Amino acid sequence: MYSVKRVVRLQDIDAAGIVFFPKFLEYCHDAYFEYLMQSGIDLPMSIPSGDYILPLVHAEADFKLPLRFGDEITVCINNAEMNTSSYRVNYSIYKNDESDTLCCTAQTVHAAISRTTFKPLKRVPEEIVNVLNMQCKSH
Amino acid sequence: MYSVKRVVRLQDIDAAGIVFFPKFLEYCHDAYFEYLMQSGIDLPMSIPSGDYILPLVHAEADFKLPLRFGDEITVCINNAEMNTSSYRVNYSIYKNDESDTLCCTAQTVHAAISRTTFKPLKRVPEEIVNVLNMQCKSH
Amino acid sequence: MYSVKRVVRLQDIDAAGIVFFPKFLEYCHDAYFEYLMQSGIDLPMSIPSGDYILPLVHAEADFKLPLRFGDEITVCINNAEMNTSSYRVNYSIYKNDESDTLCCTAQTVHAAISRTTFKPLKRVPEEIVNVLNMQCKSH
Amino acid sequence: MYSVKRVVRLQDIDAAGIVFFPKFLEYCHDAYFEYLMQSGIDLPMSIPSGDYILPLVHAEADFKLPLRFGDEITVCINNAEMNTSSYRVNYSIYKNDESDTLCCTAQTVHAAISRTTFKPLKRVPEEIVNVLNMQCKSH
Numbered sequence: 001m002y003s004v005k006r007v008v009r010l011q012d013i014d015a016a017g018i019v020f021f022p023k024f025l026e027y028c029h030d031a032y033f034e035y036l037m038q039s040g041i042d043l044p045m046s047i048p049s050g051d052y053i054l055p056l057v058h059a060e061a062d063f064k065l066p067l068r069f070g071d072e073i074t075v076c077i078n079n080a081e082m083n084t085s086s087y088r089v090n091y092s093i094y095k096n097d098e099s100d101t102l103c104c105t106a107q108t109v110h111a112a113i114s115r116t117t118f119k120p121l122k123r124v125p126e127e128i129v130n131v132l133n134m135q136c137k138s139h
Numbered sequence: 140m141y142s143v144k145r146v147v148r149l150q151d152i153d154a155a156g157i158v159f160f161p162k163f164l165e166y167c168h169d170a171y172f173e174y175l176m177q178s179g180i181d182l183p184m185s186i187p188s189g190d191y192i193l194p195l196v197h198a199e200a201d202f203k204l205p206l207r208f209g210d211e212i213t214v215c216i217n218n219a220e221m222n223t224s225s226y227r228v229n230y231s232i233y234k235n236d237e238s239d240t241l242c243c244t245a246q247t248v249h250a251a252i253s254r255t256t257f258k259p260l261k262r263v264p265e266e267i268v269n270v271l272n273m274q275c276k277s278h
Numbered sequence: 279m280y281s282v283k284r285v286v287r288l289q290d291i292d293a294a295g296i297v298f299f300p301k302f303l304e305y306c307h308d309a310y311f312e313y314l315m316q317s318g319i320d321l322p323m324s325i326p327s328g329d330y331i332l333p334l335v336h337a338e339a340d341f342k343l344p345l346r347f348g349d350e351i352t353v354c355i356n357n358a359e360m361n362t363s364s365y366r367v368n369y370s371i372y373k374n375d376e377s378d379t380l381c382c383t384a385q386t387v388h389a390a391i392s393r394t395t396f397k398p399l400k401r402v403p404e405e406i407v408n409v410l411n412m413q414c415k416s417h
Numbered sequence: 418m419y420s421v422k423r424v425v426r427l428q429d430i431d432a433a434g435i436v437f438f439p440k441f442l443e444y445c446h447d448a449y450f451e452y453l454m455q456s457g458i459d460l461p462m463s464i465p466s467g468d469y470i471l472p473l474v475h476a477e478a479d480f481k482l483p484l485r486f487g488d489e490i491t492v493c494i495n496n497a498e499m500n501t502s503s504y505r506v507n508y509s510i511y512k513n514d515e516s517d518t519l520c521c522t523a524q525t526v527h528a529a530i531s532r533t534t535f536k537p538l539k540r541v542p543e544e545i546v547n548v549l550n551m552q553c554k555s556h
Contacts, residue, residue: 015183025160149311
């Protein structure tokens with residue numbers, strides 16, 4: 001399990017005084033991006049010149065507890081589930097209070113597609129499988 | 140069905156050259172906010188002083204076609220499904236090309252909660268039901 | 279003078295209950311983008327394949343009155359000042375209350391640069407001058 | 418001088434492939450927020466219940482070099498200049514390349530205002546002066 005701590009910023013809050021819901025998905029994607037980068041997947045290079053791209057085809061989130069300005073939180077990548085030419089990443093967001101309250105669960109589904117033909121690959125690229133399975137093993 | 144046209148802006152695009160996925164949910168929420176406001180639900184007044192609040196408890200989206208800078212799109216509220224103390228709103232986003240290509244479907248689920256006790260209401264407030272049913276009738 | 283009306287959205291607000299300051303600059307840029315597009319400057323095409331680009335080299339804003347959720351505002355492009363290879367655009371944002379209170383003034387400065395050599399052009403392209411001077415005439 | 422490192426994220430980029438200009442001001446404000454929090458100024462508590470607020474009255478930035486996805490940058494608070502009832506904070510953003518290229522300079526001006534009367538204070542609160550002067554000393 002990979003996890004990253006962050007603090008809810010002034011601008012993450014909406015007029016209801018709580019984190020605006022699409023920001024939860026940004027928190028998850030930030031963790032995903034950081035994890036891939038730390039694992040040696042060079043996303044900034046792969047977008048213009050790699051063999052494949054990994055666009056999102058689905059995202060969802062359940063909001064269990066609102067978050068407020070200054071809340072300290074932990075964003076976790078729990079694991080990833082591999083399919084033929086796509087994979088699902090599961091996230092949890094916890095508030096760093098006494099009981100580590102679960103605030104949000106979320107999922108993103110990514111398709112593995114040829115960067116030139118835009119057709120689905122026969123399987124998720126091995127370097128991605130390795131990185132996301134390491135993920136699972138360390139869970 | 141309520142629908143609103145908009146143009147994909149420079150800042151909606153990410154490093155992959157396409158709309159960053161949480162922005163699709165913002166597009167949907169903007170349409171939902173506009174529809175409620177036009178229907179006489181005064182959200183800016185209701186947050187600090189109304190009887191109830193309507194926080195999101197779930198959101199999800201399927202991304203079928205990437206959108207790019209300058210694309211003209213239509214964001215539709217298709218209908219709403221009422222439950223005891225919550226409701227689900229269904230959205231579709233179309234690209235305004237020759238075949239009005241469906242780019243994204245999305246859903247948001249809102250709980251109806253007392254603003255003072257934070258407990259679920261026994262039913263979704265009538266003014267909200269009326270507004271969202273009008274929605275359904277005009278479909 | 280070109281102007282566009284908009285309503286302050288839930289997500290434009292920060293934890294202090296007012297519009298987060300960089301959003302004022304986004305409001306201005308949205309008006310600038312809309313004005314150029316309506317005037318026939320095809321920005322989505324010009325970025326990948328035009329002769330020149332018009333990057334911002336400076337931006338500033340004075341915040342005179344905070345804006346809140348639901349406020350109806352008017353974003354105005356007042357005029358543009360041409361220099362050799364750059365131009366300055368001046369904006370005002372008004373709250374649509376009884377006295378049309380001025381809330382913010384802002385400026386953006388854009389350089390005219392060759393898209394291939396990244397060197398400054400000898401002068402701002404004529405189509406841009408024409409569009410932004412029409413702007414001034416209609417003031 | 419306080420400084421913080423960060424990486425340009427996918428969603429900070431716009432359709433021109435570079436960081437959207439208001440994001441530079443967000444980078445600066447994030448550094449300012451982190452510095453105040455680390456120095457013991459509890460902004461999340463002070464907004465609803467403190468004696469004073471510190472709204473922005475001016476912001477500006479000069480953009481010297483565009484930033485791209487994946488760029489590693491350092492955001493610096495250089496110093497703060499105190500006036501009677503306001504203060505100016507000066508920022509620099511560097512790209513962490515071989516020559517630490519300066520990409521952006523920026524300034525924010527904050528007024529010190531009573532939270533209840535909204536009138537300017539006679540002077541900037543001492544705890545803020547102390548924190549921002551420590552800032553200058555460590556430069």
